[in-house]
Amino acid sequence: MVMNEDKDTKLRLLESARKEFIEKGYNKASLRSICADAKVTTGALYFFYKDKDDLFEEVMKEPLAELYGVIKTHFISENESTELPDGMEGDIKAAEAIVKVLFKKRDLFLMMLTKAQGSKLENIRDEFVAFVESHYRSFAYQFEKIAGKKFVGDEIIHWISHDEVDVFVYLLEHYEKEEDAIKAIPSIVSFLTGGWYALFR
Amino acid sequence: MVMNEDKDTKLRLLESARKEFIEKGYNKASLRSICADAKVTTGALYFFYKDKDDLFEEVMKEPLAELYGVIKTHFISENESTELPDGMEGDIKAAEAIVKVLFKKRDLFLMMLTKAQGSKLENIRDEFVAFVESHYRSFAYQFEKIAGKKFVGDEIIHWISHDEVDVFVYLLEHYEKEEDAIKAIPSIVSFLTGGWYALFR
Amino acid sequence: MVMNEDKDTKLRLLESARKEFIEKGYNKASLRSICADAKVTTGALYFFYKDKDDLFEEVMKEPLAELYGVIKTHFISENESTELPDGMEGDIKAAEAIVKVLFKKRDLFLMMLTKAQGSKLENIRDEFVAFVESHYRSFAYQFEKIAGKKFVGDEIIHWISHDEVDVFVYLLEHYEKEEDAIKAIPSIVSFLTGGWYALFR
Amino acid sequence: MVMNEDKDTKLRLLESARKEFIEKGYNKASLRSICADAKVTTGALYFFYKDKDDLFEEVMKEPLAELYGVIKTHFISENESTELPDGMEGDIKAAEAIVKVLFKKRDLFLMMLTKAQGSKLENIRDEFVAFVESHYRSFAYQFEKIAGKKFVGDEIIHWISHDEVDVFVYLLEHYEKEEDAIKAIPSIVSFLTGGWYALFR
DNA sequence: CATGAATGAGGTTTCATTCAT
DNA sequence: GATGAATGAAACCTCATTCAT
Numbered sequence: 043m044v045m046n047e048d049k050d051t052k053l054r055l056l057e058s059a060r061k062e063f064i065e066k067g068y069n070k071a072s073l074r075s076i077c078a079d080a081k082v083t084t085g086a087l088y089f090f091y092k093d094k095d096d097l098f099e100e101v102m103k104e105p106l107a108e109l110y111g112v113i114k115t116h117f118i119s120e121n122e123s124t125e126l127p128d129g130m131e132g133d134i135k136a137a138e139a140i141v142k143v144l145f146k147k148r149d150l151f152l153m154m155l156t157k158a159q160g161s162k163l164e165n166i167r168d169e170f171v172a173f174v175e176s177h178y179r180s181f182a183y184q185f186e187k188i189a190g191k192k193f194v195g196d197e198i199i200h201w202i203s204h205d206e207v208d209v210f211v212y213l214l215e216h217y218e219k220e221e222d223a224i225k226a227i228p229s230i231v232s233f234l235t236g237g238w239y240a241l242f243r
Numbered sequence: 244m245v246m247n248e249d250k251d252t253k254l255r256l257l258e259s260a261r262k263e264f265i266e267k268g269y270n271k272a273s274l275r276s277i278c279a280d281a282k283v284t285t286g287a288l289y290f291f292y293k294d295k296d297d298l299f300e301e302v303m304k305e306p307l308a309e310l311y312g313v314i315k316t317h318f319i320s321e322n323e324s325t326e327l328p329d330g331m332e333g334d335i336k337a338a339e340a341i342v343k344v345l346f347k348k349r350d351l352f353l354m355m356l357t358k359a360q361g362s363k364l365e366n367i368r369d370e371f372v373a374f375v376e377s378h379y380r381s382f383a384y385q386f387e388k389i390a391g392k393k394f395v396g397d398e399i400i401h402w403i404s405h406d407e408v409d410v411f412v413y414l415l416e417h418y419e420k421e422e423d424a425i426k427a428i429p430s431i432v433s434f435l436t437g438g439w440y441a442l443f444r
Numbered sequence: 445m446v447m448n449e450d451k452d453t454k455l456r457l458l459e460s461a462r463k464e465f466i467e468k469g470y471n472k473a474s475l476r477s478i479c480a481d482a483k484v485t486t487g488a489l490y491f492f493y494k495d496k497d498d499l500f501e502e503v504m505k506e507p508l509a510e511l512y513g514v515i516k517t518h519f520i521s522e523n524e525s526t527e528l529p530d531g532m533e534g535d536i537k538a539a540e541a542i543v544k545v546l547f548k549k550r551d552l553f554l555m556m557l558t559k560a561q562g563s564k565l566e567n568i569r570d571e572f573v574a575f576v577e578s579h580y581r582s583f584a585y586q587f588e589k590i591a592g593k594k595f596v597g598d599e600i601i602h603w604i605s606h607d608e609v610d611v612f613v614y615l616l617e618h619y620e621k622e623e624d625a626i627k628a629i630p631s632i633v634s635f636l637t638g639g640w641y642a643l644f645r
Numbered sequence: 646m647v648m649n650e651d652k653d654t655k656l657r658l659l660e661s662a663r664k665e666f667i668e669k670g671y672n673k674a675s676l677r678s679i680c681a682d683a684k685v686t687t688g689a690l691y692f693f694y695k696d697k698d699d700l701f702e703e704v705m706k707e708p709l710a711e712l713y714g715v716i717k718t719h720f721i722s723e724n725e726s727t728e729l730p731d732g733m734e735g736d737i738k739a740a741e742a743i744v745k746v747l748f749k750k751r752d753l754f755l756m757m758l759t760k761a762q763g764s765k766l767e768n769i770r771d772e773f774v775a776f777v778e779s780h781y782r783s784f785a786y787q788f789e790k791i792a793g794k795k796f797v798g799d800e801i802i803h804w805i806s807h808d809e810v811d812v813f814v815y816l817l818e819h820y821e822k823e824e825d826a827i828k829a830i831p832s833i834v835s836f837l838t839g840g841w842y843a844l845f846r
Numbered sequence: 847c848a849t850g851a852a853t854g855a856g857g858t859t860t861c862a863t864t865c866a867t
Numbered sequence: 868g869a870t871g872a873a874t875g876a877a878a879c880c881t882c883a884t885t886c887a888t
Contacts, residue, residue, distance in 0.1 A: 233438040240437020638843020639836035
């Protein structure tokens, strides 16, 4: 067996793909270019990956797993709470944790969230939204059960969740450095929290 | 002049283009398909339009003009106000007006706002944001001058403007019928207004 | 009759064509561009000119007539001479006269001589050569008749004529200003004259 | 590997390309025609060659290498000489050698020298000129150093080099058979040599 | 594991020309 | 004299994918 270069083919392919996808987005990325950059023939690519979409998913697999990890961690902790959190420190901490993960691979996540059209992940944002949404929904239900009164509709919760996810896309788009993004968090959280409160009035 | 079929060639071209762009987005739309659908040779297309991008702009021209119209109307009226608006009725009315225009050509606007990558309009959302932003910024400045105190930073205003524009994209994406979108407006406005208030506290 | 702009259509067309042909050469010149520049529709062009080639000939007509004029003038005068001209002054004067005409419309002639492929004038150089050739041939014949001996073959005369024509193309290509081209003439003539003499030895 | 027809696809492509380029010149040659003639899809062509220009270079590669070979051989030998060569036999031999190489692929070289506009080789004539020029220049310098006197200017040397290269284009254009071209060499060399001598007088 | 070859359809754009009005 | 519309063919190039070896 002849090792091409020093790393194994699959890894080189993955790295070249990452670069290409980041640079051009899913649709415009060219498998040819990827293979050329990885110094591999197209045949080889198709040995490892079913098709372009499969390759894309493989590229995103690990980073995505890590991301799901933080999200779950921070969106489960508050679940027991039966009162409106009296401060925003918790939210800020959660946002910071997520931002940290996102910015470790900023280019990659930014691409996934904004240039994945055509791939199976093109609607991944919706998955995050669904996740956040179920969290907020159960939170609202609990609160309303205690208060004995309905405050917020399902639709507004969907919007808020959507909005919250967009915050992260926004931070990725508008800030190049993690620290700057983190500095921007408090006011945004303050804004969103204000919105929340308004609903329970 | 040879009349091909019953309608103006240019018009048929425009309609076929609209359909194709809506269905596939700017990048994936095929001029060949458009011409075939319009029963015209590609040469004819290039008689009327400089290139793909030009055709796209022509498709969007009128709808866009109307949209800019409502936006300007409703984002200039409040300009004189020197106090925080005491209710949200104005905002709701403005949003409704915009939503009405958007939903008259829902598919088209949705496409423009989410699938225009590659065209000259790919960043049009930013233009709307800039518009809204300058509005809010002058509003905040006026208020702060009176209060003699700075409340909100430029960055948060940018976020809010961005968020506000996203509201409309959100409505287009999540509701098929204008009336449903309009029903959803009040809670969202209430949410955003709550956010605003939080900043001036 | 509505005058389009201030000059008549045909003239504007001619001028636009001249510019386009100069810039791109015959083949790459675009009738579309020419018409656009002349602010005229393609139909109009085809009213005045049969086709692209016809337009090209019309563009070159006058300049070409002037050029033929000088050439004839200077290549007929020596015809009576029965001896080898003992100096090169005559040749230099002739060359200067031709260069002057060429440089009055340098770009145009340069284009005609180097970028007319595809047009009817693509072999015009050969016509000049034929002209010069008949001149030199009769000169050589007369001389040989007197000397009673054959010195030069027909083929070398063809070469020399060809070479002489190329001198002018060379000057057009290598010098931008008439005066510089004229300064370069003497050594070249001296070189060519030296070549001539060598044949009669 | 699927053998299409009996020969290597790449070879068939190369031969079809050669024919097409010779017939139509670089610019007017059609990749479609080439592929059709080679019984191959356009995709296949682009597997082997980057683009039209690359294909063209590949077609010219070998012949060009051989040509450069003879040129170098014959233009380096005289380099040591410090006196004007007392005969023209050397020059004639050199010219013959070059002509032989050129006529082995007459059509091809003729095309390259006269119809390569648009390709990377469109200015190859200038490269030959530069080659010859540096040769003559060093020759003249050496001679003038010994004579202690300047005879020829840089510009006339450029002209002569240019002229010398044109001799070969001329022979390709005017003679179909190698032997006829070779027969024409002596008088031309004699003519050029005469020109040279005239400069050192 | 991987190569190298090939497909075939598709992409956008440009062109000279024609012709009814 | 001139317009404006339309043709139809052709241009170069790129793509994801397949498959025998």
